[in-house]
Amino acid sequence: MIASVRGEAVEVGADHIVVECAGLGYHVVVLPSTAVGATKGTQLRLVTSFIVREDAQTLYGFPDRETRDLFDVLRTVSGVGPKLAMAVLSVLEPAQLRRAIGEGDLAVLTKVPGVGKRVAERLALELKEKVGAPGGALGASGGPEGSALVRQQVVDGLVGLGFALKPAESAADSVLVEDPDASAAVALRGALAILGKNR
Numbered sequence: 001m002i003a004s005v006r007g008e009a010v011e012v013g014a015d016h017i018v019v020e021c022a023g024l025g026y027h028v029v030v031l032p033s034t035a036v037g038a039t040k041g042t043q044l045r046l047v048t049s050f051i052v053r054e055d056a057q058t059l060y061g062f063p064d065r066e067t068r069d070l071f072d073v074l075r076t077v078s079g080v081g082p083k084l085a086m087a088v089l090s091v092l093e094p095a096q097l098r099r100a101i102g103e104g105d106l107a108v109l110t111k112v113p114g115v116g117k118r119v120a121e122r123l124a125l126e127l128k129e130k131v132g133a134p135g136g137a138l139g140a141s142g143g144p145e146g147s148a149l150v151r152q153q154v155v156d157g158l159v160g161l162g163f164a165l166k167p168a169e170s171a172a173d174s175v176l177v178e179d180p181d182a183s184a185a186v187a188l189r190g191a192l193a194i195l196g197k198n199r
Contacts, residue, residue: 002026002059006045012038014160017061019046028061029082031090032157032192033185051082058082066094070131077126079119088112088123090161091192100124101131113196151176153184154191163195171195 005026011018017038018025028046030038038044046061047068060082062068067089074085088097091112100108101124109120151172158168168191175182175190182190 002048002050004045004047005059005061007043009038009040009042009044012040014157017044017046019044019061026059028059029086030061031063031067031086032161032188033090034061034063035160036153036157036184036188060086062089070094070097073127073130074123076130077119077122079122084112084114084119087114087192091189091196093189098131101127104128111193111196113192115196150182150184150187154187157184157188158191158195161192167195 005019005021005028007019007021007026009017010020010025012035014035015032016027016029017035018027020026028048030046034046046063047065048062049060049068049072051058051060060068060071062071071082071085071089074080074088075082080088088109092100092108096108099105104124106117106120106124109115109123110117115123151169154172154175155165155168158171159165163171171191171194172187174194175187179186179190
């Protein structure tokens with residue numbers, strides 16, 4: 001079990017980071033907000049979940065233990081695999097997710113691409129006791145970012161997740177018109193929520 005990795009980011013993609021630890025490069029699948037907040041050459045630490053299947057061994061990385069634990073508990077629900085769990089955490093921050101599950105707010109849960117009414121109902125029913133009360137929101141991603149740079153990071157992140165360029169640009173623009181000072185991570189969550197509604 002690989003519980004965490006710490007080292008230099010030697011490659012940063014839209015949905016992954018390669019972290020070099022003691023001469024080994026670990027390919028870690030991450031949330032888009034984590035990817036846009038990382039730059040090549042920086043030191044970082046990711047709390048991880050290592051999933052082994054017959055056809056693949058995949059390491060998923062998160063900014064903190066709370067997010068990793070939510071990822072693991074989401075996967076206990078029938079019909080929710082790693083990809084869908086990552087989509088949920090890409091759109092909803094931990095506090096928002098806990099609140100939506102605790103209150104049975106299907107409208108919030110179905111904002112996530114791939115989560116329909118049935119899956120949302122299962123999440124609310126099966127995880128209400130496990131998830132508990134809302135925790136604290138994730139910390140801010142630090143310093144002011146230029147709107148143009150944020151827009152490009154958000155668009156790149158969305159395209160990397162499989163969205164077409166024009167809808168990605170439109171969603172990014174919509175978010176940044178509403179909140180010009182949004183960080184890349186916040187803007188990306190908002191854009192994913194918009195694209196989720198349109199699917």
